[in-house]
Amino acid sequence: MSNTESTSVAEINPALPGQPTIGMSGEVSHGAAPIGGFFEWFGRLGIFVWRVSRAAVTPPYEWRELIRQLDNIGSKSLPLVAMTGAAIGVVLSMEGRSSLTQFGAKSLLPSVLVYSLVLEMGPIVTGLIVSGRVGAGIGAELAAMKVTEQIDAIEASALNPYRLLVVPRILACILMLPLLTLAADFSGLMMGWLAQTLVEPISLRQFIAAGFHGANFHVFLPPTFKTAVFGLIIGFIACFQGMRTQGGAEGVGRAATNSVVMASLFAMLADVVLVKLILIFFP
């Protein structure tokens, strides 16, 4: 591929009046066909993905910005993710206990808790929480930079905004999602055990032994690492929506909302595919 290709952010902007407009973000207007807008959105996303991929593999690398984003996306999301995981652990424990008691399978509660948390609830809830907190944050931050010409200023300073702004955010999402998922799983298990032991005392050692009985890393690692794909999706969608924003404060709000809605939607759709793939390749 020739390197004469532009890095201009203007090329991923939504169409202007008179051109077909976007179908995926509720902006269809001027008589544009929704189907055309749908394909146009994907076309511009494809250009965006290509630009970001090129920027990601060519030096210089923005290590300082990556560390800043790891902190912003990782450590600042940790309390929310841990608390959500804890709440889910408690609810699963209470609901599970009630349901399993009806079937005389109360002893299976630790396993039910561990498997449902680690295989699905932890990853998807972490994905949704991060797409809400981080997706909205990235979408709004980049959108505000776009409408105030800060991204143009970066380009005018002979710097690549994809390399400087987008790559570190996406990488941070990819790296942090699995770690945050582990945190959600951990807090969920701890609080699930606590909820259980308050009703019917059981030692943590016994609870863990019963919960992980017959399981190994082969079972638990793929669901945890699938969240890296959620991170990829959240990062790409949020950065894409932010970088193509037009139209002042309204545009910033729209970018933040669309980032959350579409990142959540695509993360859940990806989850369906990933679960199937995990079942095929890690039976």
Next chain:
Amino acid sequence: MATTYDIPMKQEDAQAAGNPPVVAVVEAYKRFGTHQVLSGISLGVCRGETLAVLGRSGTGKSILLRLIIGLEKPDSGSVCIHGQDLAGLAIDQLGEIRKKMGFLFQHAALYDSLTVAENVAFPLEHHRKEMSRSERNNRVKQLLAEVGMEGNLQKMPSDLSGGMQKRVGLARALALEPDILLLDEPTAGLDPISSGEIDELVLKLKQEHHMASIVVTHDLHSAKTIADRLALLNEGKVVIEGTFQELHRSDIAFAKQFLEQS
């Protein structure tokens, strides 16, 4: 790659005097959707010269600056910087050309997560890696002193007035010692005193740095103060280009109307 291009009117004398235009826009067209913004615009600016681009809102003045710095591409026509046509340049080559240009955006476009000093240091950090931290800090202080903002190093952009933000934006635009300066509405939204201060600053910089400057403005008084030549745009075309006196003497109806209303 050297490119041949037609030198716009009023540049012939300068080229004959051995001062060819460092910025040359030739027959540039730009359309957004159904809206034709630029319709075959041609103009040029030589080293040490300031051209003011005037015109009504929506006549493509800011788009012209965006074409010159390569943020937008013309649909047809060419933009040449130092004789190099921007079309078809590799990313790295375009980057090298952009390093020779300073751009002051209409609303300054300061990075709102960085302090004033960090904003000015930003281009230096990325393009002058050989500079030590102390050299960079000294350069930042010198640039901010040049625009009269030396006492505001640690302030955030949100703590600054519009005029102060433009001064910092100007310092940032000058950080890499450009030989072309593009100013988009440098006095828009400012009170008359702040406008006058910005005009004086631009004049001072012009005298000290001998740069080629293009100033997009609505402000005829400001244009008269800082520019050597004026280009009046209407409907994406240059209606008249020349000195302020030539503009005054013009019989063109739009030029007369513009002068009367300003």
